[in-house]
Amino acid sequence: MAGSAGLKSLGHSIFFHSGVSAVMARRQDCARILMYHGATAAEAQALRAQLRFLARNFNVVSLATMVDRLAGGGDGGNDLVLTFDDGLRNNLTVVYPILRELKLPATFFVCPALIESGQWLWNHEMRCRLRTLETQALSELRIRLLAPDPSVEGIVEWMKKLSPAQRGETEDVIRGATAGFRPTPAQREAYDVMDWESLIALDPALITVGSHTLTHPILTTLTAEETEFELHESRRCLEQKLQRKVDFFCYPNGAYDRRAYRSVQKNYRAAVTTETGALNCKDELDLYRLPRIPSADNPALTAWRLHRPEA
16 A cells, blocks of 8 residues: 555656646646645745646636636636635745745635634644543543544544534533643644734735634534524624625535525625535536635645546
């Protein structure tokens, strides 16, 4: 398996540096939305290489431009949109300077209540706390929580299925079991969120700000009333603070049901998912369920995914 993975990686690298990945992607003649989250200072060089590659080979446009073309029946050509989820501070300190240098538009999806409080996304905090526990302590905590899987990821995935009240109680138990937890500088660089001053300072001609809900809940665990509040209030808060329209939405964790979908239709112009794929404009597109292509740390793998999204 390791040898096979190594050969795949070598193949991706050859296709990337030779330009074959770009040629194969452009031949598909379809629009794409790339999904990123954050990038630390150590990852800046790889991100810059990716974005330079994209700028050379594709028509990088704003999300509004792409939605306008799709809504008007256009084919999108080889348009490509950059999106960054979660409103992390490193989007300001690392990502934004590269975007500005290369003059590339992008959309940042943020959670205004977390910006207000400075809190991490709950899943980031829980992962970091759980990883401080020894195997035995983690196992004992899992039994106490009645979680089915003793691994850190297993516990976090289980928490995503809990109601907000149940998840809050579970978070309190984990915080109690990890009372000595203090984020490291590396963790803070990875997971701290932007503040309002930073978000307001972003050039609106370059950065579109979209909603990622108010507090980043899993929408399928909410009541209809809670869902509507998260979606409506997040837009209202962002528009009030930024003094500009907020038309676009991103489903936290990619999760939605019929109620959430209808609420998004009511409150926004378009929405992106975590469903993987390009925008094949020959098919009927749903502007409230736009698929994206996940980026990779390796620029060569990101380039490969532009024509093979499931890679």
